[in-house]
Amino acid sequence: KCGAAITKKRGLQAYDPKLHLAGIPMGQRQLTxxxxxxxxxxCDGDDLxxxxxxxxxxxxxxxxxG
Known part of the structure; x- marks a missing residue:
């Protein structure tokens, strides 16, 4: 409930905590x-x-x- 209230108040409808590693185990995070x-x-980070x-x-x- 608190998260939904903050989202509505601040206008962060598109915020995705998974993109910011919010408690997601290593190896399970999204690579943008x-x-x-x-x-x-x-391009993917691997390409760079x-x-x-x-x-x-x-x-x-x-x-x-040498």
Whole structure:
């Protein structure tokens, strides 16, 4: 009841606590896609992470080889 009253008072109808990890066990949270600033491109976080980026993996290998 209290949550519904606050939502009505503050106008937070679209608020989804699951998107803010409100007590959700690790591994069960939602991963939201990223919008790259200055563009209309939307992608998953995994696409941006260096471990999943072939060019960054190659750079890592090149630097590790000395």
């Amino acid at each position: 896609p990223y919008t790259i600033s200055g563009t209309d491109i939307v 992470h260096f471990v999943n980026n072939a060019a960054m993996q190659q750079e890592w290998d090149d630097n590790a080889a």
